Amino acid sequence: MENTTHAFPPRAMPSSEALASAPLLPWYVAVAIAAAGLMTVLKAGRDSVRRGGAVVALGGFGLLMVQALKLTRAGSGDLTTPFLVAFAAIGTIGAVRVITHPRPVFAALYFILTVLAAAAIFLVLAAEFLAFALIIVYAGAILITYMFVLMLAHQSPEDEIGRIGAEDYDRVPREPMVAVLLGFFLVAALGSVIERVPTLTREAAAIGPREAAFERAEALQRMPQQLLAQARLQDAEAVALAADDRGRVSFMQGETLQVRIRTNAGEIRVVTVDPAASVDNVQLVGLDLVARYPASLELAGVILLMAMFGAVVLARRQIELGEDERRKAAGMAGMVLDLPENERGGA
Amino acid sequence: MNTAVEMATATATATASPAVTVALAFSAVLFGIGLVGFLVRRNMILMFLCTELMLQAAAIAFIAFGRMRMDLGGQVFVIFILTVAAAEAALALGLVVLLYRRRETLSAESWQELHE
Numbered sequence: 001m002e003n004t005t006h007a008f009p010p011r012a013m014p015s016s017e018a019l020a021s022a023p024l025l026p027w028y029v030a031v032a033i034a035a036a037g038l039m040t041v042l043k044a045g046r047d048s049v050r051r052g053g054a055v056v057a058l059g060g061f062g063l064l065m066v067q068a069l070k071l072t073r074a075g076s077g078d079l080t081t082p083f084l085v086a087f088a089a090i091g092t093i094g095a096v097r098v099i100t101h102p103r104p105v106f107a108a109l110y111f112i113l114t115v116l117a118a119a120a121i122f123l124v125l126a127a128e129f130l131a132f133a134l135i136i137v138y139a140g141a142i143l144i145t146y147m148f149v150l151m152l153a154h155q156s157p158e159d160e161i162g163r164i165g166a167e168d169y170d171r172v173p174r175e176p177m178v179a180v181l182l183g184f185f186l187v188a189a190l191g192s193v194i195e196r197v198p199t200l201t202r203e204a205a206a207i208g209p210r211e212a213a214f215e216r217a218e219a220l221q222r223m224p225q226q227l228l229a230q231a232r233l234q235d236a237e238a239v240a241l242a243a244d245d246r247g248r249v250s251f252m253q254g255e256t257l258q259v260r261i262r263t264n265a266g267e268i269r270v271v272t273v274d275p276a277a278s279v280d281n282v283q284l285v286g287l288d289l290v291a292r293y294p295a296s297l298e299l300a301g302v303i304l305l306m307a308m309f310g311a312v313v314l315a316r317r318q319i320e321l322g323e324d325e326r327r328k329a330a331g332m333a334g335m336v337l338d339l340p341e342n343e344r345g346g347a
Numbered sequence: 348m349n350t351a352v353e354m355a356t357a358t359a360t361a362t363a364s365p366a367v368t369v370a371l372a373f374s375a376v377l378f379g380i381g382l383v384g385f386l387v388r389r390n391m392i393l394m395f396l397c398t399e400l401m402l403q404a405a406a407i408a409f410i411a412f413g414r415m416r417m418d419l420g421g422q423v424f425v426i427f428i429l430t431v432a433a434a435e436a437a438l439a440l441g442l443v444v445l446l447y448r449r450r451e452t453l454s455a456e457s458w459q460e461l462h463e
Contacts, residue, residue, distance in 0.1 A: 034376075042387060061376065068372035074365040081365045088373035095377055095400055099384030104393055104453075111396055114377070118403055121373065124366050125414040127422050134406075137429050142399070142436045149440045150392055153447040169389040169454035179386035187379035194371050197415075201363045204416040212417035281422075288419040289426060296423075300430040307434030314441035 027067045027191040034060025035184035041100050042176035054096070061092050072197040080124055087124075091117030102171045104150050108143055115139045129282045213255040216275035219287045220257060221250055223279075227259060230278040234271040237263040363415075370411035378404035390453045391446065395439045402432050 037060050040053025065085050068074075094113035101107040115138045122131035173179075220227055224241060227250065232238045238261035241249040250259045250273075257273045289297055381400030388394050406425045413421020443453070450457050 038380075038383065042383075064376065065369060065372055068368050069365055072363040072368040074363045074368040081369070084366055084369045088369055088376075091373060092376055092380070095380040095384075098393075098396060098400060099380060099387055104390055107393055108396060111399065114400065114403065118377075118407055121366075121370050121407060122410055125370060125410050127410050127414070127425075130406075130410065130422055130425050133426070133429065137433065138399075138403070142433055145436050145440055146392060146396060149444055153392070153444060153453055167390075167452075167454070169452075169456070170393075172389070173387040174389050174456075176387055179383045182386065183379040183383035186382060187375050190375035190378070194368065194375065197363045197368055197371065200412075201367075201415055215417075215419065284419055285422050285426075288423050292420070293423055296427060300427050303430055303434050307437045311437045311441045314438075314445060 023071060024188075024191050024195060027064070027071060027194075028188050030060055030063035030067050031184050031188045031191070032060075033057075034064060034187075035180050036060070038096065038184075039176060039180045041096065042173050042180065057096065058089070058093070061089060065089075067191075068194050071191070071195050072201075074197075084121060084124055087117045087120040091121075100173075104170060105147060108146050108150060111146075112139045112143050115143070126281065128280075129285050213275055214252065216279045216284065217250075217252055217257045219279050219284055220273070220275050222287065222291075223283070224249070226278070227273070228261070230273045231259045231261045231271050234273060235261060235263075235269060237265075238269070238271070239264050242268050367411045367415050370407055370414075374404045374407040374411065377401075377407065389455055391443050391455050392440070392453060394455060395436070395443070398435070399432060402428055 034057050037053045037055070037057025041050050041057060043050075062085075065088065069081075091114045094110045094117065097110035098107045098114065101110060115134060119131040119134045119139075122128075122134060220230070228238065228241055231241070240262045242260045242262040243249050244260060248260075250257050252258075253272075255274075255276075257275050258270050259273050260268060260270055262268055378401050381397045381404060384397035384400060385394055388397060406428045409421040409424050409428070411421075413419065413424075446458065447453060
């Protein structure tokens with residue numbers, strides 16, 4: 001569809017310029033290839049056809065990554081880029097298996113693969129705490145709940161010779177054509193966001209590093225013990241922090257932090273501490289969570305509490321239903337209608 | 348890419364980090380796959396699993412943009428995403444088990460008419 005719009009450029013342009021006026025065109029093509037591959041995989045057909053579709057989808061995904069790097073002029077970067085792309089590819093394969101695997105338990109296992117790939121990408125993006133939180137909470141807790149319910153509720157049917165098959169509703173997808181079109185129009189549209197990354201980076205670069213250093217310095221100033229430990233790394237004779245006449249022990253200078261310390265001899269010195277190297281991700285996230293977003297934190301607690309109440313209410317009704325049914329199955333009268341012996345009719 | 352455009356933008360040089368770009372592209376693809384899965388899957392539990400895929404994609408985008416702006420708000424918001432995902436899993440799965448007790452099937456289509 002993109003080809004028809006761009007077949008006749010408004011003016012006679014060299015092809016390279018025409019391409020520049022539609023920088024997203026290769027992205028759309030890559031999305032279309034990936035979508036075609038995914039559709040082939042989804043349509044229930046012969047295994048060889050589906051495997052071919054998977055190869056096409058993977059090729060389309062590779063093209064997408066190349067186009068994304070080109071669009072944002074990110075270059076090849078450093079050595080981590082191939083690993084990043086590999087992790088993204090693993091995550092995508094896992095996600096595709098989640099939506100195509102005929103057996104639900106395996107789909108849930110593939111979701112764990114996607115979560116692990118996402119955690120690896122978090123690590124590269126310097127979100128160490130969340131990378132491990134993701135593995136513990138998602139792969140450890142949420143997915144285990146899913147697996148538990150799947151195994152509780154799901155019995156794989158067996159065919160005549162005892163092979164374990166899959167339910168019809170797991171094997172046959174619902175409207176794959178419409179779904180893939182919709183999903184990949186969305187991805188194509190998201191290309192325009194990715195195209196804006198250089199602009200956003202430029203904006204962020206104007207304020208980013210300095211603000212980040214300031215944020216870290218602020219975090220460090222709230223932790224006197226650690227501040228002293230960092231100062232002691234610079235000056236081994238430091239025994240305590242020393243406040244000046246305005247009560248400050250440290251102040252920012254450029255992107256470094258100046259810390260006033262007292263030595264054993266009672267001498268006051270000023271040492272330079274690099275805030276970027278002295279505060280780690282867990283401390284920063286924790287401080288941000290409780291100091292900058294306390295109301296949201298309370299709200300999250302309320303959400304979890306309500307979820308717990310909800311789960312308890314649902315589970316209790318379930319047990320009562322079960323009890324009632326068991327009484328009926330045993331031929332006993334219901335609780336309410338259980339009249340004493342001498343009041344029964346005719347006796 | 349066109350060389351003229353590249354030269355024009357080279358003056359204001361702020362090359363995007365490939366990590367952010369790859370993460371954003373992955374996030375877009377993951378969200379698309381999750382959406383497709385939600386529409387395509389007919390098993391109620393797996394439909395919820397596909398919403399988890401979409402939440403995951405949103406979390407990756409948050410981390411990537413947070414990294415780009417050097418702002419920790421993105422990471423903190425992912426903690427809330429994890430909270431909501433956990434709450435959703437607990438409630439949704441409880442409901443699915445209730446539904447399963449009634450019809451002995453996980454197919455979403457067996458609940459097309461809601462008069463009971």
